[in-house]
Amino acid sequence: xxxxxxxxxxxxxxxxxxxxxxxxxxxxxxxxxxxxxxxxxxxxxxxxxxxxxxxxxxxxxxxxxxxxxxxxxxxxxxxxxxxxxxxxxxxxxxxxxxxxxxxxxxxxxxxxxxxxxxxxxxxxxxxxxxxxxxxxxxxxxxxxxxxxxxxxxxxxxxxxxxxxxxxxxxxxxxxxxxxxxxxxxxxxxxxxxxxxxxxxxxxxxxxxxxxxxxxxxxxxxxxxxxxxxxxxxxxxxxxxxxxxxxxxxxxxxxxxxxxxxxxxxxxxxxxxxxxxxxxxxxxxxxxxxxxxxxxxxxxxxxxxxxxxxxxxxxxxxxxxxxxxxxxxxxxxxxxxxxxxxxxxxxxxxxxxxxxxxxxxxxxxxxxxxxxxxxxxxxxxxx
Amino acid sequence: xxxxxxxxxxxxxxxxxxxxxxxxxxxxxxxxxxxxxxxxxxxxxxxxxxxxxxxxxxxxxxxxxxxxxxxxxxxxxxxxxxxxxxxxxxxxxxxxxxxxxxxxxxxxxxxxxxxxxxxxxxxxxxxxxxxxxxxxxxxxxxxxxxxxxxxxxxxxxxxxxxxxxxxxxxxxxxxxxxxxxxxxxxxxxxxxxxxxxxxxxxxxxxxxxxxxxxxxxxxxxxxxxxxxxxxxxxxxxxxxxxxxxxxxxxxxxxxxxxxxxxxxxxxxxxxxxxxxxxxxxxxxxxxxxxxxxxxxxxxxxxxxxxxxxxxxxxxxxxxxxxxxxxxxxxxxxxxxxxxxxxxxxxxxxxxxxxxxxxxxxx
Numbered sequence: 001x002x003x004x005x006x007x008x009x010x011x012x013x014x015x016x017x018x019x020x021x022x023x024x025x026x027x028x029x030x031x032x033x034x035x036x037x038x039x040x041x042x043x044x045x046x047x048x049x050x051x052x053x054x055x056x057x058x059x060x061x062x063x064x065x066x067x068x069x070x071x072x073x074x075x076x077x078x079x080x081x082x083x084x085x086x087x088x089x090x091x092x093x094x095x096x097x098x099x100x101x102x103x104x105x106x107x108x109x110x111x112x113x114x115x116x117x118x119x120x121x122x123x124x125x126x127x128x129x130x131x132x133x134x135x136x137x138x139x140x141x142x143x144x145x146x147x148x149x150x151x152x153x154x155x156x157x158x159x160x161x162x163x164x165x166x167x168x169x170x171x172x173x174x175x176x177x178x179x180x181x182x183x184x185x186x187x188x189x190x191x192x193x194x195x196x197x198x199x200x201x202x203x204x205x206x207x208x209x210x211x212x213x214x215x216x217x218x219x220x221x222x223x224x225x226x227x228x229x230x231x232x233x234x235x236x237x238x239x240x241x242x243x244x245x246x247x248x249x250x251x252x253x254x255x256x257x258x259x260x261x262x263x264x265x266x267x268x269x270x271x272x273x274x275x276x277x278x279x280x281x282x283x284x285x286x287x288x289x290x291x292x293x294x295x296x297x298x299x300x301x302x303x304x305x306x307x308x309x310x311x312x313x314x315x316x317x318x319x320x321x322x323x324x325x326x327x328x329x330x331x332x333x334x335x336x337x338x339x340x341x342x343x344x345x346x347x348x349x350x351x352x353x354x355x356x357x358x359x360x361x362x363x364x365x366x367x368x369x370x371x372x373x374x375x376x377x378x379x380x381x382x
Numbered sequence: 383x384x385x386x387x388x389x390x391x392x393x394x395x396x397x398x399x400x401x402x403x404x405x406x407x408x409x410x411x412x413x414x415x416x417x418x419x420x421x422x423x424x425x426x427x428x429x430x431x432x433x434x435x436x437x438x439x440x441x442x443x444x445x446x447x448x449x450x451x452x453x454x455x456x457x458x459x460x461x462x463x464x465x466x467x468x469x470x471x472x473x474x475x476x477x478x479x480x481x482x483x484x485x486x487x488x489x490x491x492x493x494x495x496x497x498x499x500x501x502x503x504x505x506x507x508x509x510x511x512x513x514x515x516x517x518x519x520x521x522x523x524x525x526x527x528x529x530x531x532x533x534x535x536x537x538x539x540x541x542x543x544x545x546x547x548x549x550x551x552x553x554x555x556x557x558x559x560x561x562x563x564x565x566x567x568x569x570x571x572x573x574x575x576x577x578x579x580x581x582x583x584x585x586x587x588x589x590x591x592x593x594x595x596x597x598x599x600x601x602x603x604x605x606x607x608x609x610x611x612x613x614x615x616x617x618x619x620x621x622x623x624x625x626x627x628x629x630x631x632x633x634x635x636x637x638x639x640x641x642x643x644x645x646x647x648x649x650x651x652x653x654x655x656x657x658x659x660x661x662x663x664x665x666x667x668x669x670x671x672x673x674x675x676x677x678x679x680x681x682x683x684x685x686x687x688x689x690x691x692x693x694x695x696x697x698x699x700x701x702x703x704x705x706x707x708x709x710x711x712x713x714x715x716x717x718x719x720x721x722x723x724x725x726x727x728x729x730x731x732x733x734x735x736x737x738x739x740x741x742x743x744x
Contacts, residue, residue: 016568110423124724125717126679136709321584348594363582
């Protein structure tokens with residue numbers, strides 16, 4: 001018996017059985033409490049509420065929603081808003097972050113100082129404070145529509161939101177869009193083919209030229225077909241703008257806040273990746289007489305990408321999770337919809353389970369995609 | 383000051399050389415791109431002029447609500463409402479207690495900064511200090527008036543949530559990390575499941591779970607108040623993230639250390655406490671301080687479940703109809719406080735890291 005006590009195997013088995021048994025008992029206890037609490041409060045359980053009409057409004061959505069739609073559809077609308085917000089802010093933050101990261105590394109004194117201050121300030125202030133700050137600016141410091149700021153032609157900033165020109169699609173537009181997309185691909189490929197083997201600026205100029213030709217062709221085609229695609233600029237009529245595309249103050253605040261906050265982190269990731277590329281690579285390239293910019297884009301950045309991808313994955317994931325902070329300014333993404341549903345129906349467990357399932361599947365699929373991409377980058381480089 | 387760099391996971395021991403030093407004029411206008419960047423930077427600076435005018439030149443520094451008409455920032459609002467933002471709804475006659483709590487936390491953190499003092503005695507002092515803070519905030523004993531947690535608010539709540547959640551999460555995180563790295567399959571599976579589940583969720587979701595589900599999961603006679611529930615959510619969240627950081631430290635540890643300890647017959651927990659953890663934690667100081675900064679920033683999220691922290695206090699202060707919509711100023715004030723706290727931690731972590739580097743690399 002004593003030898004059993006001192007046996008490593010027996011002890012580890014006993015430990016694991018105790019652990020699992022404790023866990024099962026704990027879950028059993030929680031489930032029992034929940035059952036008791038739910039019957040006491042008379043809350044129904046089950047997912048059949050999903051098909052009842054939701055009867056609450058959702059202030060804005062990228063897919064159609066009506067208060068008579070079901071709770072299930074309300075979740076889908078919230079999810080669509082979450083995904084749209086994530087996609088847009090990740091895209092914008094990556095572009096801005098690349099600029100910030102390169103600026104911090106550049107030898108240009110003004111620019112690198114500037115980027116340093118930007119990163120330091122934005123990383124040390126909580127995102128929700130920044131979101132509320134932008135929202136406060138959008139709703140209290142912006143002028144009334146009649147005195148709206150007009151930073152770009154056709155774009156108006158006012159207390160009612162951000163107004164920008166919108167594409168208007170007439171009959172036959174979808175056909176034209178498909179043709180335009182195919183032509184765009186042809187134009188870009190042709191630009192690259194024509195300048196094959198030439199230096200980078202020549203390449204850029206060549207691609208730019210062919211895209212200009214493409215744009216001209218699309219405008220001409222549109223004219224031939226009687227202008228199915230046009231631009232409609234917002235115009236001040238009475239007390240507010242009419243026409244064009246409108247971003248609500250909520251959406252404008254959350255997209256601005258998320259993009260700027262995330263770009264500071266992405267800038268640091270990119271800078272860290274560049275700094276981690278071995279010193280010898282710079283020295284070797286300089287010894288060969290390559291220019292600084294050439295070294296950066298041809299030698300350092302491709303290698304830095306391998307280091308950058310894993311932290312970038314977690315940054316993208318946390319951006320998706322950060323969209324739930326839109327609750328604070330009232331943009332109806334999934335978190336806000338879930339909260340509203342709980343207040344309306346009391347079906348807390350089901351709603352939260354749905355939210356957990358959604359975020360876990362987003363997390364898993366983003367990391368799967370990034371792992372695939374990471375493997376590709378690694379292969380290309382080696 | 384602008385050159386403070388942050389610790390990223392990809393920090394390299396050697397920095398790439400900067401381009402050769404050139405005269406300033408050549409750096410700014412040497413070639414087409416540099417000139418373009420210079421113009422761009424100047425344009426951005428010019429674009430900030432309206433913001434500067436708003437914050438300084440057109441701003442109102444003295445007077446009451448009536449003086450704040452017209453454009454420009456209304457800094458007098460901050461002066462008038464600082465007490466409300468810093469202390470929330472805490473009873474005014476007891477605010478000296480909340481002040482002592484703030485001072486106590488800051489003092490304890492400053493004392494704990496020196497790595498020389500990191501030992502079991504410091505843990506005991508922390509435990510005593512936290513007990514003293516909770517007594518001071520809550521009262522009800524020693525002749526202090528009782529203040530329910532629903533009346534707690536402002537900066538003390540922010541600091542207490544940060545310190546308590548990190549402090550409670552740390553032992554939990556060590557257990558999770560050891561479990562995930564350990565030999566027992568059951569412990570590995572449980573740790574993996576807990577860590578990945580919590581890390582896969584947004585903190586807002588976790589706060590909802592705590593605020594709505596916790597009362598349903600526990601027996602009806604156990605009542606956990608709102609502050610306790612959010613603390614539970616913050617703790618489990620911090621534990622999952624800290625566990626991953628500590629796991630990284632454990633992975634970086636040479637296997638020979640554990641093998642040697644086993645060969646010497648040192649019991650498991652003694653080995654963990656005296657040999658494994660000190661080395662593992664020293665390896666991950668930069669990401670640990672980063673996680674600490676993230677958790678301090680995360681305390682601001684409790685606004686969403688209605689806990690009256692500094693941010694909520696600022697938000698409610700700015701809804702006072704007597705003042706002309708000063709919410710921007712209020713948020714700037716809160717942002718400045720968070721910035722000071724988080725920025726000092728990141729400077730300190732750099733200093734600490736350099737100390738470690740000096741000790742280990744000669």
